[in-house]
Amino acid sequence: MSLTLPDFPWDSLNSHRERASEHPGGLIDLSVGSPIDPTPVVATEALTEAAQAPSYPLTAGSPELRAAMAAWWERRRNTGPLTSSEVMPSIGSKEMVGLLPTLLGVRSIDVVVIPEIAYPTYAIGAHVVGAQVVASDDPAQWPEGTKLIWVNSPGNPTGQVRDISYLRKALAVARKLGAVMVSDECYAELGWDNLSVPSLLDQEVTQGDRSGAISLYSTSKQSNLAGYRAALVAGDEALIHNLLLARKHMGLIVPAPIQAALTAVLGDDEHVALQKERYRVRRELMRDALLQAGFRIEHSDAGLYLWASRDEDCWDTVRWCAERGVLVTPGSFYGEAGSTFVRVALTVSDQNAEAVRDRFSP
Numbered sequence: 375m376s377l378t379l380p381d382f383p384w385d386s387l388n389s390h391r392e393r394a395s396e397h398p399g400g401l402i403d404l405s406v407g408s409p410i411d412p413t414p415v416v417a418t419e420a421l422t423e424a425a426q427a428p429s430y431p432l433t434a435g436s437p438e439l440r441a442a443m444a445a446w447w448e449r450r451r452n453t454g455p456l457t458s459s460e461v462m463p464s465i466g467s468k469e470m471v472g473l474l475p476t477l478l479g480v481r482s483i484d485v486v487v488i489p490e491i492a493y494p495t496y497a498i499g500a501h502v503v504g505a506q507v508v509a510s511d512d513p514a515q516w517p518e519g520t521k522l523i524w525v526n527s528p529g530n531p532t533g534q535v536r537d538i539s540y541l542r543k544a545l546a547v548a549r550k551l552g553a554v555m556v557s558d559e560c561y562a563e564l565g566w567d568n569l570s571v572p573s574l575l576d577q578e579v580t581q582g583d584r585s586g587a588i589s590l591y592s593t594s595k596q597s598n599l600a601g602y603r604a605a606l607v608a609g610d611e612a613l614i615h616n617l618l619l620a621r622k623h624m625g626l627i628v629p630a631p632i633q634a635a636l637t638a639v640l641g642d643d644e645h646v647a648l649q650k651e652r653y654r655v656r657r658e659l660m661r662d663a664l665l666q667a668g669f670r671i672e673h674s675d676a677g678l679y680l681w682a683s684r685d686e687d688c689w690d691t692v693r694w695c696a697e698r699g700v701l702v703t704p705g706s707f708y709g710e711a712g713s714t715f716v717r718v719a720l721t722v723s724d725q726n727a728e729a730v731r732d733r734f735s736p
């Protein structure tokens with residue numbers, strides 16, 4: 375017996391990985407946005423201090439973590455004050471994306487709306503419960519029977535940012551449909567050129583009414599903590615309550631030392647600013663490299679990727695890059711609408727970013 379799920383898209387890149395690895399300068403892998411810089415000391419110290427953990431941790435998070443999460447949403451995401459029953463931690467945010475339809479009780483007769491160009495896990499979570507998936511960015515097109523709507527801003531892979539008026543409209547339509555609106559905001563701290571990235575829970579969107587709204591955030595990228603699996607959720611108190619009940623029954627608990635590390639990083643903005651500056655420098659280098667090589671770049675206003683096109687089938691572009699020792703992700707992984715684009719990750723050392731410029735130079 376098994377779930378009928380599609381193959382894992384990145385596995386189909388193996389032959390291009392092999393080709394790119396033959397480059398005399400070595401493979402430069404820009405296909406996965408996996409952080410490469412050190413985990414900050416604020417996290418490692420908190421983790422070490424909490425290493426003794428004989429008892430079960432709280433699924434809802436320790437009191438210190440709950441206070442830190444509520445304070446973070448208010449300080450960094452303009453939500454207004456949140457109580458500790460409006461926040462919870464998750465084991466990274468990918469498990470929340472994959473499991474949310476299950477945990478919310480979405481059924482096979484329901485519709486799940488995902489972005490037109492989307493991180494694949496939104497559809498996977500819907501497939502797990504057998505729900506119908508509708509890919510649409512236009513709230514006017516969201517059908518009756520929709521029970522869960524995903525927004526991803528800044529978007530992976532496009533780097534597109536949704537403004538307050540879009541989020542307001544989306545939430546209003548979701549409420550009319552009786553659907554839960556979930557915003558995945560894991561790249562929110564990485565807005566470029568002073569762009570601020572509003573949360574679905576921004577006071578200007580909710581006017582203080584968070585009913586039917588949930589936002590996800592992750593420290594994987596802002597704090598180089600992908601290996602810790604440390605993320606957070608906020609929003610509608612009743613939904614958070616139900617999610618916690620399901621998670622308690624299933625044992626979906628963030629380990630105690632990770633809770634301590636998450637508490638520590640949420641209270642420290644300095645390391646986030648430092649990491650953002652590293653990515654800003656690399657983004658400039660990669661942008662120059664791509665533009666010089668004749669690519670055009672769309673959106674990419676925030677987040678960890680450049681969404682780039684040579685106006686040809688994305689697999690031709692993947693091949694072109696692999697011949698130069700560089701692995702990128704074909705846009706078709708994110709839906710039909712991405713099939714002439716590739717996603718280029720900024721998780722690259724300055725040295726490799728410069729090497730890409732040399733390898734791509736005409």
Ligand SMILES: Cc1ncc(COP(=O)(O)O)c(C=O)c1O
Pocket residue numbers: 407465466467468469471493526529530558560591592593594600604605
């Ligand atoms: C849009 C989006 N959501 C969620 C995740 C999951 O992040 P994590 O599980 O590390 O918190 C990612 C990771 O790349 C992502 O791009």
